[in-house]
Amino acid sequence: MDDNSQKGFGKTQSKTNIPAKVHQFEQALLSLDRLAAERVLIDLSDSSVTPSQYVEQIIVPALDHIGSGWEQGEIALSQVYISGRICEELLGKILPSGRQSLQPHPKMAIAVLQDHHQLGKRIVHSVLRASGFELIDYGAGITVNELVDRIKRDEVQVLLISVLMLSSALLVEDVRLQLDRADLDTTIIIGGAPFRFDENLGQEVGAHHTCLNATEGVELVTRLAGIEK
Amino acid sequence: MTSTYMTSMQRVLTSLGQKEPDRVPLFLLLSLHGARELGMSIKEYFSKAENVVEGQMRLLTKYRHDCIYAFFYAPIEVEAWGGEIIFHENGPPNSGRPFIHSFNDIETLMPPHISRSDCLAEVLKAITLLKEKVGDDVPIIGVTMSPFSLPVMQMGFDKYFELMHDQKILFDHLMSINEDFCAAWANAQLEAGATAICYFDPVSSTTIIPRQMYLETGFKIAKRTLARIKGPAATHMASGRCLPIIDDLAQTGTVIVGVSVLEDLAELKTACKGKLTILGNLNGIAMRRWTAADAEAAVKDAILKAGASGGFILSDNHGEIPWQVPDHVLTAISDAVHKWGTYPLSWIKEHG
CATH class of the missing domain: 3.40.50.280 (Cobalamin-binding domain)
Structure with missing residues (x-):
């Protein structure tokens, strides 16, 4: 993540209620509504927002909350599965072609x-x-x-x-x-x-x-x- | 006060009537252990009905429990459809690669004829022979996968979710085919001598799908299918949660629900009271390493939470006790039921 993009995302964050967006994104996933989920990310679009910021600020928290919900018996496995697939598809659209991992990690x-x-x-x-x-x-x-x-x-x-x-x-x-x-x-x-x-x-x-x-x-x-x- | 002795059948029927029998009925849902009793491999054991008959009769005597479990292995239905079965030395046979490769395969799918399937014929033969041995004294439990849960083995869980969500017409078509097969298979087992059918439906559990989706799918399918099965049915969630859909399950026509150790038995008992009999919910995986004291404590706790007023059959939470559970644990479970499960459950009052 470079400094410029961090500044850019900070600018977006100042105008955007991120927790509300995470909730909106999560609800779209739980409703298995691909288009609504994509719209949440599109609404956030800003030339200075990097894919890793989408991932860290929106996608991971939403999936994390869905995973915890399943752990507690509040969310079903079908919702967990389809949510993961939708996020994977969205990330495929967001990331440049010839997809590469966003962060260095062990093989x-x-x-x-x-x-x-x-x-x-x-x-x-x-x-x-x-x-x-x-x-x-x-x-x-x-x-x-x-x-x-x-x-x-x-x-x-x-x-x-x-x-x-x-x-x-x-x-x-x-x-x-x-x-x-x-x-x-x-x-x-x-x-x-x-x-x-x-x-x-x-x-x-x-x-x-x-x-x-x-x-x-x-x-x-x-x-x-x-x-x- | 001493209870009058009952046969297993009387004991179970009394409990199903939401009354207290002489003691808490115990269903040790043992399939693989019969092979161990006969000193055979699991594959050899299930190759002949006579082996299963001998195995089940030995297990009935050895553990003094209350049912014959005419269950061979879950993917036997897939085998009948022409699917691949993989046998293991230390566990239940597993289904191989799904035989529905693409959604288009569903359009031309044909269910197997029960009478022309060698593997299903062995099950029917075993039930017939077991009925000759136990008559009406011990309930014989036949098994079928629900039309709604069978696709997990037919096409794989992930593809099935996608079918359910994105391909409504093909989903309905598959359900129609599976419902015909399920009803025919269940009724063949009842005609052979099974007392009741265990309708395995884990996909309907709230662990797997949300209640709203269940109401639109598994609920309607169960209602239609159970109405076509000419005998009593027990719906088993195979370790899945079901507390949020207990009232819905009661409307499907089922009389028993097999429940998970992931949910509180006392809460389940309250929810099921007067509507459904509970089957469960000892932890079969943890059971592998239980001591006799662990087994006694688990049995006592289950009876404390769900034993009063009948409507309860003690069992494991999955519908099949793992091969790795040792004999001494099964003996300890049985001993504990005979010790703590005799009605009236006066000792419960001491717990307040």
Whole structure:
């Protein structure tokens, strides 16, 4: 973020009630209204406002609040998923072509271990991208051996694993063992339904961090990247 | 005061009538553990109806619980539709890649014939044989995925959300096909001897969709489908929340609701009182590491919150106890129900 753009955004902020805009944007997302969400960003448009400011001031707070709402049982998963997708699409429009990550961060990848339930991965993928992070998507149904091979090949520093089934969650232990044997210090972040029902499961399988929703993932990745909020 | 002994069927029916039976009914929804009893792999176990019959009968005796669970594995319906199934050594079989690849595939989708499906035939055979063994003494629970929740396995959750939100005509078409299949599959199980049908409908839970969308979709679909099923139905949310839609669920024609450990059992009991019987809500994932004392405490707490006045069946919160839950925990749960679940629940008064 350069100084000039910060000044520009400050100018816009002085005329604009940002919390109200965040609320407006969030309501548009929860109503699954792509056009209304886009209008909120268009209304804010100012030549000096940078994409990272849209992300930091509007998109991330809105997604964060939606994630917390889901955690508390007030918002449904379908709303979380579609919100993430809308934000990702909007960011695609805002960012210049040949999209690049908005902030420097460790090389990251995401995968669904063993099974084919991709929703959790897609939500985390969307929310992270909408928050300015880029990551490699290893898809679903990947085995432990395939995953470890790809981590080695791609030199992944932060690995996010999404699981739905308990049996898949327990396989994370094998991923950790193989990475340790290969002397790789890849950070493993896990999430998914089994971890919501057993707070000790992440530790049991050797994950470095457990995230219960996508916005927790964003906060953690931000911290790991050493980015100041 | 000593209660008169009841059969499992009498116990369950009394509780469904919102009255207190001799003790709290216990449904240990065990599918995979039958394979362990028989010393078989999970894949081999489910390959023959006779294995499942033997497994269920052994589990019934071993854990002194109150139902036969004629559930093989969730994606068996996907298998019947021609989808891919992946077996694992230490967990339930999983559905493979979705067989609806694009929205256009829905236009030409044809449901399977129940009578021509080998995998469904094994389930029906198992129910028939189990009915011969238990007669009317023990309820046999058949299972179907709801037409509204089946698409998660047919096309994947993400694509399904997009269909639901953006492709109304194709969504309605898919629901129509799935409703026909669901009703036919449920009725075939009832004809084979199932006492009731567990209608798994996690997509309808407020964990997955907001209530307004449920009222426009899953609610109407459940109302139509349950009306076509010729027997009692229990709607199970498979760990999803349902407190905000309890009154709506009661209007679908279901008699039981399977509830989540994420919601307070006492609040659920109040909301369901006189309308629905509660099935739940022990934490199956945490259960893996319970001690006997943990199991006893969890059972006691559930009975304290929901046991009074009937309308309650103790069970897990997901509808399938994980393979990793050890036998000693299941025994401890059963022992605790026999110790603390005998009516009248005089000990509850001591808790004020």
